[in-house]
Amino acid sequence: MATVPAGTLMQRAAAGLARRCAQLLADRFGGVYGRRVLLLIGAGSNGGDALFAGARLAARGVVVRALLLDPGRAHAEGLAALRAAGAITVDSAPAAVDLVMDGVVGIGGRGGLRPAAASVVSAAATANASDGGRPIMVAVDVPSGVDPDTGEVPGEAVTADVTVTFGCLKPGLVVGAGAVRAGLVDLVDIGLSLPEPPVLRIAAQADVRGWWPVAGRDSDKYRRGVVGVATGSSTYPGAAVLSVAGASAGPAGMVRYAGSAADYIRQRHPSAVVTGSVTGAGRVQAWVCGSGLGTDERAIGELRAVLAAPVPVCLDADALGLVMHGPVRERLAQRSAPTVVTPHDREFARLAGAPPGADRVASALGLAAQLNVTVLLKGDRTVVASPDGEVWVNPTGTAALASGGTGDVLAGLLGSLLAGGLSAVRAAVAAAYAHGMAGRAAAEDGPVTSADVAAALRSSVGVLLA
């Protein structure tokens, strides 16, 4: 990986880390001089980064103390630099600390924090800062206790306000439980040459904006794509209303609704063309199927009709429970057009036979390969994986979306993007991104329902494309 000497990389890492810590101190306490920083130092190079950064801060008048978890194995040059800058080592966490630097373990860490490290971290995190609050917790490269490759948090772990990471984003900072522990992630470029293509990509607004189909002067409703929506039922008409709302906010030129909630759709979405069944719906460029469909014979028949269509399909909710059974499973296996499935964890278990593991990226990739479908695995950081191994993480997720019916809106939007001509992966990533923005926008006005997310979607798409 390194054509640059390791010592040079460490100095670049330490310089970026010290700069960010100084900025955090100045932002919160109005200056750097005289502020108190505690370094938690483990046995490896992660501790080395923290020691060199601490030396740089000490040179700027910060009162730096280092707590060595394994004094005999602390990074020797880093420790010498720290001492030369006038900082001292301590045996326990002081009562007064403004900023804690977590240099216990980085990418070499495995398993949760060991007990001695865990008790030091918790003492440091509850020290008193100069303004009476808790210290700022800065993780070096990776919060200690978080698996850098998967985001798994198998035991005790640091909860950081900011993680300063070096060279590239580690998967553990952007997916699963690790993403929550990482806080704000700052990437410091230390001049590493990285493999292309990356193992994992994080969707950016520019990606989604660049992909989103936009109507041109020669567009008409058919050329923009027609999305078919086979969702809802007389028992669950709301699911149909929400998925048609999602589909209507996307780029397709027309929404055809097919199902037994037709009367509700006529009332709520007069622009949708409504029929009672998939076979009677006419031509579409993509289907959405599942939310509120039910699990009876009629639902199975509608799902089979959708899977028989030679167009991209997005399967959600009830369809995910039905699709693995008997003849329906065969229909899925026979498809040559793309299929996207959008499970949450319990639905994932129905598809895969077991819930996603702690490595959500590997789980999504495994299911995608197993079923030859694109998988959108819902979560705080939704993962999108394709059967050929492409993986994206959506950064716009929010707890506001954890409420009933928001998935119906997502599936509708995803179907509209498929009908608009996007590939399965791009449609899934773009839908998750815009849906997250809508959830965040809706949350600004208070507690969020799925109807609020649907209502916020059109303006969020507008912001996204502006």
Ligand SMILES: NC(=O)C1=CN([C@@H]2O[C@H](COP(=O)(O)OP(=O)(O)OC[C@H]3O[C@@H](n4cnc5c(N)ncnc54)[C@H](O)[C@@H]3O)[C@@H](O)[C@H]2O)[C@@H](O)CC1
């Ligand atoms: N690889 C590179 O090119 C660079 C690496 N740098 C730093 O080096 C770090 C990796 O350094 P190392 O490979 O020395 O590994 P770490 O410093 O992450 O971990 C070192 C040691 O910690 C112990 N350990 C493992 N799991 C533990 C646990 N759960 N609790 C307590 N102790 C545990 C092990 O004895 C291990 O040898 C990176 O995270 C980064 O901070 C930077 O200096 C920049 C350049």
